[in-house]
Amino acid sequence: MSYIIMIITAIFVNNIVLAQFLGICPFLGVSKKVDTAGWMGMAVLFVMLIATLVTYPIYYGLLVPYGLGFMQTIIYILVIAALVQMVEIILKKTMPALYSALGVFLPLITTNCTILGVAINVINFEYNLAESVVYSIATALGFTLAMILFAGIREQLAITDKPKAMEGTPIALITAGLLAMAFMGFSGVDKGLSTAFGL
Amino acid sequence: MSKLGIIINGLIKENPTFVLLLGMCPTLGTTSSAINGMSMGLATMAVLICSNFVISCIKNLIPDKVHIPCYIVVIAGFVTVVQLLIKAYAPAVDEKLGLFIPLIVVNCIVLGRAESFAAKNTPIDSACDGIGIGLGFTCALTLIGLCRELLGAGTAFGFAVYPEQFGALTFVLAPGAFITLGFLVAIFNKLTAKK
Numbered sequence: 001m002s003y004i005i006m007i008i009t010a011i012f013v014n015n016i017v018l019a020q021f022l023g024i025c026p027f028l029g030v031s032k033k034v035d036t037a038g039w040m041g042m043a044v045l046f047v048m049l050i051a052t053l054v055t056y057p058i059y060y061g062l063l064v065p066y067g068l069g070f071m072q073t074i075i076y077i078l079v080i081a082a083l084v085q086m087v088e089i090i091l092k093k094t095m096p097a098l099y100s101a102l103g104v105f106l107p108l109i110t111t112n113c114t115i116l117g118v119a120i121n122v123i124n125f126e127y128n129l130a131e132s133v134v135y136s137i138a139t140a141l142g143f144t145l146a147m148i149l150f151a152g153i154r155e156q157l158a159i160t161d162k163p164k165a166m167e168g169t170p171i172a173l174i175t176a177g178l179l180a181m182a183f184m185g186f187s188g189v190d191k192g193l194s195t196a197f198g199l
Numbered sequence: 200m201s202k203l204g205i206i207i208n209g210l211i212k213e214n215p216t217f218v219l220l221l222g223m224c225p226t227l228g229t230t231s232s233a234i235n236g237m238s239m240g241l242a243t244m245a246v247l248i249c250s251n252f253v254i255s256c257i258k259n260l261i262p263d264k265v266h267i268p269c270y271i272v273v274i275a276g277f278v279t280v281v282q283l284l285i286k287a288y289a290p291a292v293d294e295k296l297g298l299f300i301p302l303i304v305v306n307c308i309v310l311g312r313a314e315s316f317a318a319k320n321t322p323i324d325s326a327c328d329g330i331g332i333g334l335g336f337t338c339a340l341t342l343i344g345l346c347r348e349l350l351g352a353g354t355a356f357g358f359a360v361y362p363e364q365f366g367a368l369t370f371v372l373a374p375g376a377f378i379t380l381g382f383l384v385a386i387f388n389k390l391t392a393k394k
Contacts, residue, residue: 019373021228022298025307028223070283073301074275081268113224113305117298124298163385165392169220170385177377184374 003134005193010138012186016114017146018179023114027147028172030105032158037151041144043105045137047087048115051080052136055119056129076119084110114143150179202327209331215308216339217387222308225299226340227376233356236344237337238292239299242281244333246303247312248326249277255317255325270313271304278303308336346379347371 014020017027023044030040055076063069088106091099109115118139122132153175162171215221225243230236253273261269282300285293293300303309312332317325348354351370353361369375 021224021373021376022302024223024227025221028220070279073279073282073304074272077271077275077304078268081271110305113302116305117302120298120301165385165389170381170388173377173381173384177374177381180377181369181374184372 003131005190005197006131006134007138007141008193009190010135011142011145012183013188013190015142015146015183016117016139017143018176018183020117022117023112023143026105026108026112027143027150027176028169030108031147031151031154031172034148034151034155037147038144039101040105041140041147043109044112044114044143045140047080047084047106047109048118048136048140049133050087051083051115051119052122052132054083055079056122056132059123072120072123076116080115080119081110114139146179146183150176153179202324205324205327206331206334209328209333210335210338213332214335214339214387215332216336216343217384218391219308219311220384221311222306222336223380224302225306226343227380229296229299230340230344230347230376230379231371232348232352232354233341233344235295236340236342238289239296240333240337240340242285242296242300243303243306243308243336244329245281246274246277247309247333247336248329249280250274250309251312251317251325251329252322253277254313255320255322258318266318267310267314270310274309274313275304308332343376343379343383346383347375350379351375 010016016022017024026040026044031037058075058079059069059072063071063075068075084106088099091106118136122135125135127135154172157171157175166174209215213219216226222243225239229239250270250273254270257269257273278301281303282293285296285300312328316328320328345355347370348356349360351366351368351372353359353363353366367375370379
């Protein structure tokens with residue numbers, strides 16, 4: 001049950017883009033079309049899951065026993081950068097169709113703060129491995145949901161008349177603000193569910 | 200270009216927030232008040248100056264093929280230094296900014312300046328560029344924080360301007376960040392378009 005609450009919290013209540021402000025660059029950058037936004041979301045899901053699975057044992061198996069906790073940031077960013085490169089090479093050889101679909105987005109993901117953010121968050125929240133995996137998948141799904149919703153609105157927005165100074169990013173930011181306001185409606189849902197199920 | 204010219208260029212013409220639109224995550228995430236925004240801006244500026252200077256010093260020693268990973272290691276090193284310093288001397292700031300301090304590593308401004316400026320210029324010029332861009336970022340974050348704080352909680356840098364119950368809480372919360380930045384960028388566009 002606690003996993004279901006965790007998933008709902010990560011997707012709706014604490015949405016990584018609209019409530020935690022991580023991954024804003026791809027959110028604004030690759031959200032002009034719904035299908036590219038969806039592919040970007042899938043690429044993030046893929047890398048986030050692998051990155052969490054790899055960095056979690058590194059932290060508890062290597063950094064903690066040797067008292068190297070302060071090296072977390074440096075090690076994580078290197079591991080994630082190497083990982084993205086590796087995933088790219090493996091995908092290119094084994095699944096060329098998926099590679100050409102994700103191709104452009106994979107290198108971008110290295111500097112996507114959601115990946116590093118989630119890898120650090122699971123340590124800060126003191127999750128176990130199973131919880132970390134569920135959390136990373138749910139967070140990526142939340143990212144994908146926000147991307148697709150936002151891209152849908154932007155496709156409509158592109159054909160409307162707007163003041164000249166508002167064109168491009170400003171109007172996109174204000175739209176995102178309204179979307180964030182809609183997501184604020186979910187706040188408290190997690191607490192309500194916990195009480196309802198007596199957790 | 201003179202040293203002062205480089206600093207002013209980063210502050211206005213290439214303002215990282217309003218013109219280049221880089222580093223949006225901390226811009227939105229840490230500006231719930233003017234003080235928070237300013238501390239984030241200063242932390243980023245410290246990393247920017249150091250990383251720009253060091254990268255410019257070692258740019259000729261790094262093989263071209265691995266220059267991005269090398270830059271990232273230098274940046275991550277300075278981020279860790281700043282992170283530990285803040286944890287030791289300003290724990291209150293650490294609590295407010297939280298996750299966003301280690302995330303300076305993936306702030307596109309820092310890597311962007313390393314790649315586009317420090318890799319081509321002398322160390323001293325690069326440090327000046329770090330100061331300019333860092334100041335531009337700090338000013339932008341402080342301004343956004345000030346607007347949100349004033350509209351949302353009725354305070355400016357923590358001092359009460361009008362009673363809190365008249366403030367629109369939305370501006371301190373997530374949606375206000377997007378909306379405030381949207382309007383500020385629009386105003387900046389309008390002002391620069393006239394010239």
